[in-house]
Amino acid sequence: MKYIKNRRLLISLLLVIAMLVPTQAFGATGLDGDKKVVNYAALGDSLTAGVMFDSTPEKPSVGLSFADYIAEDLQNVELLGSFEKPFAVPGATTIDLLTALSKPEMQFKLQSTDMITISIGANDFLQVLKTNPDRLKDPVEVGKIMNQIAQNYGASMQIIRKVNPTAQVYLMGYYNGFYKYPEDQQQPIIQLTNMVNDIIKGIALATNSHYVPTYDKIAENPSKYLPNPANVHPSLAGYMAIADEFWKKMSKNLPVNTTRIAGENRYETAIKISQAGWKESAQAVILARGDDFPDALSGAPLAYDSDSPILLTHSDALDPNVKEEIARLNPQVVYILGGNVAVSPEVEQEIIDMDIKTHRFDGADRYETSAKIGAFLPSSDTAVVANGTKFPDALAVASYAAENAYPIILTKQNEIPKASAKLLKNYPKSLAIGGTAVISEDLFNKLPGATRYGGADRYETAAIIARDLNPSYKAFVSTGLEFADALTGSVLAAKTDNSFLLVHPEKMQNAVLKAKEELGIYHFTILGGPKAVSPTIEKELQGVK
Template sequence: MAIADEFWKQIRTNLPVSTTRIAGENRYETAIKISQAGWKESAQSVILARGDDFPDALSGAPLAYDADSPILLTHSHKLDPNVKEEIFRLNPQVVYILGGDVAISPEVEQEIIDMDIKTHRFGGADRYETSALIGAYLPSSDTAVVANGTKFPDALAVASYAAENAYPIILTKQNEMPKASAKLLKNYPKSLAIGGTAVISEDLFNTLPDATRYGGADRYETASIIARELNPSYKAFVSTGLEFADALTGSVLAAKTESSFLLVHPEKMQDAVLQAKEDLGIYHFTILGGPKAVSPSIETELQGVK
């Protein structure tokens, strides 16, 4: 086995790095393209999240993976016709709605019900309660992921790994664990704290159960550390680290295809990303979003073209 591994290490350094891009005209269309790539025939269920704001969606990836469901995006008060068409194509038995009535209105839910599809809403009084409701719905595990709920990058950097392992993503504030989050966390003997002290303070970290921190100097390094240390693969999904939508909807497909996940700046390559590429020997990148999300120059650098 060791000989085979060594042989593969030698071979992979000579393999050309390839890229594919999954992209639509906007985040709603990109989510549809991701859904079509991963669920070609149908899906038992669909996760529906608000497309223009992140809080209620941050904990959705483990739920989506557990239910083998794509994540689609919606406007708060109206279901995009193309999204509605994709739900119709998938023919799910249930649509899981992330967030309360302010995030996704009862009118949107009624549109789904009118399609003769059941709905199940995870809607708490705030993002922390919503996160806890989602986490409580997941199968039991011994580990929880803890991430800052006021910022999206760290939760999304770990989303595909958490999803693949059925670990809930429990949201926190920098210095204080909200009540709903603290209550759910009591069920888990171990935890992973995502991000540095600017997002999870040392004092708060010290209160977490048997915690290990995975955090870099910025969002890109944090995602790179997670990929290298927790979720290594020769394949990786890549999305912009400046917006949440593509990382959210792509995280489930990354988990489904056993791929690592990296965040990039749209225009400027980060050393941490190249380090992860080298350390993991990544030979294929799936880029999420159009050229404004991840520029052609970044794609070229990922390919290693000079």
């Protein structure tokens, strides 16, 4: 069958639709920059409803649809305000959607939405294919069906744009659900599907909406995405793949949220982080010196493994607020990082007097302390190697190392200390963090199965780690000039599946903005007060000019 002649008529019809849509709709270029959440409504047929590939008329099966996965993604980046499916009807056609949208109660629901997805159109010809397939052999009849789809879909969009001219609307294109059919039977259906997709694409263009193609994505692996040849509905993997195609389009129009965790100083910020991540209690607490970094650099994997917050102390005195937080957490043990100079016996005794056990990790130097912490962790095949005389690289990788139970083993630029070298023998692979200024090429070549992750500076190194090792739509951010907030925040970042980025307090780095764009980050948790990360940096992360 050939339906090329009908396309000229469809193009004319789409021009009419473009004139019918209210002109203010074309001003809907993005979400209000002040909004921090997205109110999402999904409209459509069985694909919006979530009908599964094993569903039958006798035994219907409905699961998570692409819309549910989109809502889940929004929730994961803390952007979801509300989600509903006010019209999700298996077998629905364009006239069914138009009828539903004509009702005042439906229009009222859509007035307050920020984002709408629509899957509609395929059933208009699939129902004919099922009940009167000969009709689809007549180009004139096919033209009537396609024109009706365009009219109904266009009228539906006219209503949506009238009640909500600024919503971001995403119109789904269809895939070939009959890939197992013989080629001669597939071709007519493919042509019909392409015609419907052309209509949807044209309506999206005419109504300042977004067309979301799915045809090529499903065709990449049809047996995985459409496991039942007798049923056009996707598997869960198929619905996820469709959701990913929507997300590619949506990512350019979503707001960016920021949350700040901060106290009056680094000790108070650590307490706030503890309270955010361990709301009731903790099995253990990590206690590190708050005014110097060497003994604390390797603490994040230990904290994650024991599900413990990291708190800070003065060397010779336990801050009353820190003591109160330890009491609130009621841990069985407090792990102390460093020897008596780092954390004095008097501080340790205060903890013991609270009827809490202590376990101290101390060595002759930072390298031995690091090695003792690493040896305490569960076995793995990979170790992280970072310079022990500078803190940024070790902290940039801390949340990733923690989440994967990789020890952070400290080294010098040109020399591997004995304690570090001994521990490294247990690992066939290693990740060298930083460039040649912190780990020389000669030393790198001595590391077991080493891969280097390093940039031009600490900010680029952290961005590379986030992008290549620890990608997420969410990221923790701390100053790259001080160690404390990054140290105490690293374990919460790992606990909540966040990437981790370092920033200059006052000057935004291109590497950070590039990572934000490449990862599609929509929520930043900023660690520390305005002196650590300024309001100017926060606004730049949000995309506010």
